[in-house]
Amino acid sequence: MIDLRSDTVTRPSPAMLDAMMSAPLGDDVWGDDPTVNAFQEHLATLAGKQAALLFPSGTQSNLVGLMAHCERGDEYIVGQSAHTYRYEGGGAAVLGSIQPQPIENASDGSLPLEKISAAIKADDFHFARTRLLALENTIAGKVLPEDYVHQATEFARSRGLTTHLDGARLFNAAVASEVPLEQLCRPFDSVSLCFSKGMGTPIGSALVGTRSFIERARRWRKVVGGGMRQAGVIAAACQYALDHHVDDLALDHRRAARLAKGLAALPGIQVTSQATNMVFAHVPDEHLRPLSTWLKEHDILIELLYATRLVVHRDIDDADIDKVLDVMGAYFQQHAA
Numbered sequence: 459m460i461d462l463r464s465d466t467v468t469r470p471s472p473a474m475l476d477a478m479m480s481a482p483l484g485d486d487v488w489g490d491d492p493t494v495n496a497f498q499e500h501l502a503t504l505a506g507k508q509a510a511l512l513f514p515s516g517t518q519s520n521l522v523g524l525m526a527h528c529e530r531g532d533e534y535i536v537g538q539s540a541h542t543y544r545y546e547g548g549g550a551a552v553l554g555s556i557q558p559q560p561i562e563n564a565s566d567g568s569l570p571l572e573k574i575s576a577a578i579k580a581d582d583f584h585f586a587r588t589r590l591l592a593l594e595n596t597i598a599g600k601v602l603p604e605d606y607v608h609q610a611t612e613f614a615r616s617r618g619l620t621t622h623l624d625g626a627r628l629f630n631a632a633v634a635s636e637v638p639l640e641q642l643c644r645p646f647d648s649v650s651l652c653f654s655k656g657m658g659t660p661i662g663s664a665l666v667g668t669r670s671f672i673e674r675a676r677r678w679r680k681v682v683g684g685g686m687r688q689a690g691v692i693a694a695a696c697q698y699a700l701d702h703h704v705d706d707l708a709l710d711h712r713r714a715a716r717l718a719k720g721l722a723a724l725p726g727i728q729v730t731s732q733a734t735n736m737v738f739a740h741v742p743d744e745h746l747r748p749l750s751t752w753l754k755e756h757d758i759l760i761e762l763l764y765a766t767r768l769v770v771h772r773d774i775d776d777a778d779i780d781k782v783l784d785v786m787g788a789y790f791q792q793h794a795a
């Protein structure tokens with residue numbers, strides 16, 4: 459199967475599985491899994507923060523990050539299309555008693571400063587306490603403009619807000635913009651990073667921030683059931699990805715660009731954007747179901763019905779891109795658009 463539904467579908471390589479199998483282990487809730495400890499230290503240094511904490515998922519890492527910033531009755535400012543707001547079951551409100559204040563994302567994924575400013579509530583007991591600004595990078599594959607990030611985080615700080623970055627795909631942003639991870643993390647108090655997307659691990663995310671922030675997060679991670687025991691098997695996979703997979707993300711980006719270019723040349727499909735490893739396209743409604751079926755018959759999986767998004771990842775090679783373009787081309791030849 460050529461699976462373009464998401465970059466979460468990657469399988470661990472034999473070498474990554476070897477690293478997981480041979481990792482020295484302990485009990486991480488007791489703080490004595492050496493592989494987890496080494497990974498967390500390594501990642502904190504790489505991100506330019508004091509400390510890091512391993513999580514089973516990015517959803518939990520974001521949730522715990524928000525809970526470590528905000529208390530009951532606080533609110534966080536976030537984009538309407540942000541993963542933390544839209545795709546995490548409303549966890550901040552459900553489990554954190556944190557009120558989201560969503561505002562519309564601009565087309566580049568940013569949240570306009572004047573909208574952030576207007577959303578910040580006065581210090582008055584009628585209102586929730588506006589506490590935090592949360593951004594996302596990459597967002598819909600796009601790298602947030604670095605100037606914007608500096609302006610937004612400085613503005614937030616000037617208004618007494620802390621800042622969190624959902625950096626599920628921050629490694630893609632770092633590779634695409636050739637900016638070190640540390641520099642992309644620097645403007646934020648905390649950052650959540652995922653290893654189970656383009657980085658190719660079967661599981662694993664991490665939160666980075668100051669030592670005191672990470673200690674608060676460690677408490678909330680336990681509360682939400684994220685304290686794990688011999689978690690070195692996960693940390694070993696994440697460390698392996700850091701050591702061997704980061705540079706490969708450039709291949710995904712190049713292949714996504716080639717896929718977008720090839721699709722744009724087909725008559726029935728309109729490419730609306732391509733950035734880093736993602737391609738978004740518009741397919742006329744009448745073609746959605748038959749095209750989806752056609753692709754499946756040719757062992758290609760694409761999430762056409764929910765959002766025409768094609769995601770390139772390390773289990774997709776050049777031949778796969780050629781095949782997708784051929785099969786798509788054949789469909790539109792038979793069904794003149």
Ligand SMILES: *Cc1c(COP(=O)(O)O)cnc(C)c1O
Nearest residue numbers: 515516517518541594624626652
């Ligand atoms: C995938 C993702 C997450 C976390 O997802 P999990 O599946 O819980 O690991 C968070 N934010 C963004 C932007 C994501 O794409």
